[in-house]
Amino acid sequence: xxxxxxxxxxxxxxxxxxxxxxxxxxxxxxxxxxxxxxxxxxxxxxxxxxxxxxxxxxxxxxxxxxxxxxxxxxxxxxxxxxxxxxxxxxxxxxxxxxxxxxxxxxxxxxxxxxxxxxxxxxxxxxxxxxxxxxxxxxxxxxxxxxxxxxxxxxxxxxxxxxxxxxxxxxxxxxxxxxxxxxxxxxxxxxxxxxxxxxxxxxxxxxxxxxxxxxxxxxxxxxxxxxxxxxxxxxxxxxxxxxxxxxxxxxxxxxxxxxxxxxxxxxxxxxxxxxxxxxxxxxxxxxxxxxxxxxxxxxxxxxxxxxxxxxxxxxxxxxxxxxxxxxxxxxxxxxxxxxxxxxxxxxxxxxxxxxxxxxxxxxxxxxxxxxxxxx
Numbered sequence: 001x002x003x004x005x006x007x008x009x010x011x012x013x014x015x016x017x018x019x020x021x022x023x024x025x026x027x028x029x030x031x032x033x034x035x036x037x038x039x040x041x042x043x044x045x046x047x048x049x050x051x052x053x054x055x056x057x058x059x060x061x062x063x064x065x066x067x068x069x070x071x072x073x074x075x076x077x078x079x080x081x082x083x084x085x086x087x088x089x090x091x092x093x094x095x096x097x098x099x100x101x102x103x104x105x106x107x108x109x110x111x112x113x114x115x116x117x118x119x120x121x122x123x124x125x126x127x128x129x130x131x132x133x134x135x136x137x138x139x140x141x142x143x144x145x146x147x148x149x150x151x152x153x154x155x156x157x158x159x160x161x162x163x164x165x166x167x168x169x170x171x172x173x174x175x176x177x178x179x180x181x182x183x184x185x186x187x188x189x190x191x192x193x194x195x196x197x198x199x200x201x202x203x204x205x206x207x208x209x210x211x212x213x214x215x216x217x218x219x220x221x222x223x224x225x226x227x228x229x230x231x232x233x234x235x236x237x238x239x240x241x242x243x244x245x246x247x248x249x250x251x252x253x254x255x256x257x258x259x260x261x262x263x264x265x266x267x268x269x270x271x272x273x274x275x276x277x278x279x280x281x282x283x284x285x286x287x288x289x290x291x292x293x294x295x296x297x298x299x300x301x302x303x304x305x306x307x308x309x310x311x312x313x314x315x316x317x318x319x320x321x322x323x324x325x326x327x328x329x330x331x332x333x334x335x336x337x338x339x340x341x342x343x344x345x346x347x348x349x350x351x352x353x354x355x356x357x358x359x360x361x362x363x364x365x366x367x368x369x370x371x372x373x374x
Contacts, residue, residue, distance in 0.1 A: 213244060250291075
């Protein structure tokens with residue numbers, strides 16, 4: 001009997017209070033009525049202009065007294081976390097409740113996650129003042145979490161494959177910075193043994209420039225590439241801190257913007273990106289070609305779906321120039337944890353035949369691929 005009532009309760013919540021032949025809730029069950037209220041606040045938008053008419057027919061229901069902040073508070077107390085995230089996503093994406101991102105009180109209540117980050121990136125042009133500052137805090141928190149997840153595995157992949165017989169690519173006797181090591185460890189001097197205890201040994205970067213590779217990450221900022229844009233920004237931040245890589249970051253639509261100065265800070269990168277617009281891949285690659293100084297120690301990582309808005313002939317010509325110079329051209333139609341590509345297969349085939357490395361990758365797979373090249 002209890003199972004049957006549970007099934008009826010679920011159907012009652014699915015059908016809503018305005019359904020014909022309404023299924024009654026059990027008496028005294030206030031939680032179910034609260035659940036119905038918050039569901040109705042969101043999903044009654046499905047009725048569009050008929051919403052008020054339906055309410056009038058059911059007289060006595062009245063308009064919901066919920067506000068967006070109260071609605072957010074209630075769904076978090078009434079539903080499990082995975083359900084809350086689904087409802088927040090529906091509110092933002094399906095029903096365009098953009099007040100979720102223009103009210104500071106609302107933004108404080110939202111759970112920082114990648115879906116919220118994506119929405120902020122799409123709507124940040126609407127934000128000002130306190131809301132914009134709160135949005136930046138959300139972006140930083142999500143970017144930091146993504147970095148933490150990726151950085152350890154990527155460094156392990158890069159350093160492990162490159163230096164099987166060494167503990168570090170730069171920690172060698174010829175790079176030992178003795179003066180700095182002594183100076184920084186003076187606080188650890190043991191007066192009894194008259195010895196300095198080395199808590200940290202420092203190495204100079206004199207040899208770093210000789211061994212560096214330049215990695216130019218060129219990212220299509222069209223809306224369809226949003227997941228890849230996020231991961232590209234995070235990866236650029238990780239790469240920028242690695243001693244063997246000189247990282248440049250370029251984003252493009254019909255215009256090209258060089259964000260290399262922000263490459264080490266994914267937050268600044270993500271807040272600088274303007275999603276949408278056309279796509280001029282050839283123009284972006286032509287700019288990247290100008291950044292190549294030592295071709296045989298340069299990788300151009302092009303993140304795009306390859307749907308060129310300009311001339312494919314120009315795209316192929318610039319790509320050919322980069323490859324023939326000796327630089328590595330890596331084309332990624334997807335760069336995220338799912339790595340599900342949607343791209344121009346003909347263009348991908350032409351570029352692969354030229355000698356470009358073409359294929360959707362997860363961030364870990366890209367780091368492994370770069371390690372092999374290095």
